[in-house]
Amino acid sequence: MIYGDPSAAARSHHRRRALDVIESAFRTGWITGPDHDLRAAQVETAATVGELNGLIRDLAGRTIAESSGPVDLVLPPPIGADDRVVAPPPPARSPGRGIGGFLWVAVAASVLIVAGVSAFVLVGRNTGSDSGSSGGFTRESTAAPSPSHETPTAVPRYALTRPGIAVFKQDFADEFGSGTPVTAVSLFDTYVLVTIPDASFDGNQTWLYRRGDFSKAERSTDERGSVTFDVQDIDEAAIAATLRSAPRRVDVRRPTERMVVVTSHNDGEPAILIDLANKRGDHGDVTTTLAGRVLEVHRATG
Structure with missing residues (x-):
């Protein structure tokens, strides 16, 4: 379990603890691939420590031992962020x-x-993706479905780089039209989750973007993400520059996990949260405007 005030805002180290429990349960067979995906996505959008504990309460009490022998069965592939x-x-x-x-x-x-x-x-799934931790951000529910069959020989159209983000923006415009409002965009190393208001059910529809294709993920009627923005307003050059400077700013050396979340901030304007972590267990995040001006810095915690 995650100790602390249940009403406290969920920070990156809280989310990582919850993800560790979920990943361990998945690797040892306590939960299935779809259950793993749903819980991990909900960890990314949980707003408080209490919400995170609710996602792992049935797992935290188990003694989970990693298997040292060879794996005889290939499990169904959950959505991941690193194409493992x-x-x-x-x-x-x-x-x-x-x-x-x-x-x-x-x-x-x-x-x-x-x-x-x-x-x-x-x-497979990137075991390290989380949704950042800036207390001023609005979270939305985004659960990504499992893909069917994919081959690693296909050249990926997207990556968490300046050219890769530009490709996503163009593909989004081609699919949904230029100027379509969104409430949240979560950029991972190999895929993107984007949430679009849907008037047909007075809520939001989250889409998974992976290898150049869009597929429906989850619907939500949560109105916390009511602030909208244009995907084309995201400055990929500013994000790339912040990704380069963030390890020094937050004192996370040699980051191995990165995630970028664009959604409404506590001032009611869209902003960008860049979250980093490394193998030492250091976590930190930087919040900027869409143009890259730094708003908040949370230095490394381990």
Whole structure:
């Protein structure tokens, strides 16, 4: 459980603790892939410590032990943020492939690039994505559905870079039209969640953008995200510049996890939250205007 005042605003270290519990439960089979996806998405949008505890209360009391043996079953692929490759167990006669899963991914990727060998794999979830923690932000419910089948040989159209964000903005305009108002945009390393008001049910529709395609994720009637903005007003150059300077600003060295959330701030205007974390457990975030002017800085906490 996460200790503290249940009514306190959820910060990045609170969310990361909740995600750790959910990821551990998923890896050891306590919860399914779809349940994992839904809980993780709700962690990203929870506003208080109490809401986070409600998502992990049934998991935190269990003793979850990681399995040290080989995996005999490839689980259905949940939505992820890093395109982690999960390969079938290698044959016993090939000791060179019996090492850890992540090293096997690296070897497989090298073979694909150098030798041009095609492999069919499944896509997994980034265990580190969270939704940031700026107390002034409005959160919305965004649960991403599991994809069907994907191949890593396809060239991704999007990445959390200046060119990648520009590609997303153009694809959004092509799909929904230029000037379509949105209430929230969450930019991860390999996918985007964007929430659009939908008058057909007087609420919001969240869409998953991945590999150049849009698919429906979840509906919400929550009115907290009523402030709208134009996706085209997001300055990808400003985001890229803040991503470069953020590790120094928040004292998170060598960040391994990044997320950018664009939604309404406590002043009623849209703003950008950039959240960073590293393998040491340091977390910090920077809040800026859409043009990149810094509003808030929360330095690293471990």
